[in-house]
Amino acid sequence: MYPAQFDYKRATSVEEALALLTEADDVKFIAGGHSLIPMMKLRLAQPEMVVDIARIDALRGITEEGDGVRIGALTTHAEIAASSVLHEHCGLIAEAAAEIGDTQVRNRGTIGGNIAHADPGSDLPAALIAAGATVHLQSASSTRTVAAADFFLDLLTTDLSHDELVVAVTIPSLGRSTGCAYLKFEHPASGYAVVGAAAWVKMENRQCSGAGLAINGVTATPFNGNEIAQSLVSTDASDDRIAAAVESVQPEDPMADVFASADYRAHLARVFAKRALVSARDRAV
Amino acid sequence: MGITIELEVNGQPVKREVEARTLLVHFLREDLNLTGTNVGCETSVCGACTVHVDGKAIKSCTQLAVQCDGAKVTTIEGLASNGELHPMQSAFWEEHGLQCGYCTPGMIMAATHLLDNNPSPTEAQIREGLKGNLCRCTGYQNIIKAVQTAAGAEG
Numbered sequence A: 001m002y003p004a005q006f007d008y009k010r011a012t013s014v015e016e017a018l019a020l021l022t023e024a025d026d027v028k029f030i031a032g033g034h035s036l037i038p039m040m041k042l043r044l045a046q047p048e049m050v051v052d053i054a055r056i057d058a059l060r061g062i063t064e065e066g067d068g069v070r071i072g073a074l075t076t077h078a079e080i081a082a083s084s085v086l087h088e089h090c091g092l093i094a095e096a097a098a099e100i101g102d103t104q105v106r107n108r109g110t111i112g113g114n115i116a117h118a119d120p121g122s123d124l125p126a127a128l129i130a131a132g133a134t135v136h137l138q139s140a141s142s143t144r145t146v147a148a149a150d151f152f153l154d155l156l157t158t159d160l161s162h163d164e165l166v167v168a169v170t171i172p173s174l175g176r177s178t179g180c181a182y183l184k185f186e187h188p189a190s191g192y193a194v195v196g197a198a199a200w201v202k203m204e205n206r207q208c209s210g211a212g213l214a215i216n217g218v219t220a221t222p223f224n225g226n227e228i229a230q231s232l233v234s235t236d237a238s239d240d241r242i243a244a245a246v247e248s249v250q251p252e253d254p255m256a257d258v259f260a261s262a263d264y265r266a267h268l269a270r271v272f273a274k275r276a277l278v279s280a281r282d283r284a285v
Numbered sequence B: 001m002g003i004t005i006e007l008e009v010n011g012q013p014v015k016r017e018v019e020a021r022t023l024l025v026h027f028l029r030e031d032l033n034l035t036g037t038n039v040g041c042e043t044s045v046c047g048a049c050t051v052h053v054d055g056k057a058i059k060s061c062t063q064l065a066v067q068c069d070g071a072k073v074t075t076i077e078g079l080a081s082n083g084e085l086h087p088m089q090s091a092f093w094e095e096h097g098l099q100c101g102y103c104t105p106g107m108i109m110a111a112t113h114l115l116d117n118n119p120s121p122t123e124a125q126i127r128e129g130l131k132g133n134l135c136r137c138t139g140y141q142n143i144i145k146a147v148q149t150a151a152g153a154e155g
Helices: A014-023 A036-041 A077-081 A084-098 A103-108 A111-117 A124-131 A226-230 A239-246 A262-283 B024-031 B087-094 B104-117 B123-129 B141-150
Strands: A007-010 A027-030 A049-052 A062-064 A068-072 A134-139 A143-147 A152-154 A164-172 A178-186 A193-204 A207-216 B003-009 B012-018 B050-053 B056-059 B072-074
Touching (some): A014 A134, A036 A111, A077 A084, A084 A164, A084 A178, A103 B104, A111 A124, A124 A164, A124 A226, A193 A262, A207 A226, A207 A262, B012 B024, B050 B104, B056 B104, B104 B123
Parallel strands (some): A007 A049, A027 A049
Antiparallel strands (some): A062 A068, A068 A164
């Protein structure tokens, strides 16, 4: 399988990359290529021009910033999974990144490409929504930020405009006394999440003082369960309370395929939401 | 339409003109005649095309050759030195970690990357490290043994 022909340009700065967007009608950025190249091989994407942003060092790396962490768009899943900074501030993102594909895929795939592609079975989006992450976008004329919870609009569709580039994701520090868990029912062949639940729970003096939840794979965009998780705040977040809370995980219009029906996916969503919240609570010590 | 790329493949400098859409695996096999790297699923699942780029195992069916301009690429042909098999190659031989052999080059490249980062992996870590490489013959047992042997563990 070969991609269709295209012009290839290499950008050395964000400004240059964004300027190149105007040189053809259909321009795609490439970094790790693990979302774009498969799409191009299947001819589902046939860009006229591909702009290689992989050498823009300003877009790479994980740094502490304010009360949180900034992850450059070019940071690979392997780098995220291994990041001590992320494990300290928000291990949820690292744990979800470690579940993506396999070693080789994680060595190439990047967080920017992952979220721009917005595959519903991907592992990172739910973790970003549960953690309250912010996506940073830049165009030739402006910059803006979007909450991860508002970024994913539909199947393979995001709030990213054609003239914009994902430059970074910022994650608020979840603080001490917080436990995280990303639990996944994995498709045995593809490795994608049939259902993947990302949860964090903060416990202080045996009381829940904060929590987040989001679920990949069930609906076209991640199911946002943050309000459901926050219903545990000021309780002891016991198994029973968690079991009662996840009854509210009622995804609208769950996806169905030969592997998992809509009802089964919705059922798994509740099962994995519960397990993830229980695991997160147990780790919150 | 050609784009000139310069890179190092198995320690040798290489300069070639490629089409932008040329995948690394096809560049290695067809332009450089390094046919040890196999094309399997072509969808970044099976791992038969695994090579090292700048010391990291990657799937060469999902990388453009032009992205490797300036990179150091190692293929299965680059592991042996001075006629001596790489320890991982010897271990696959000793433990019979293959049957048809199609997955073997990718398996060995993934396994060497694994030991580069974790010289004494547990069996679970070996299985996780080779998750991106499919073998349809062996049932994996002898492959795991081969990696353990190469790591100096009891097979």
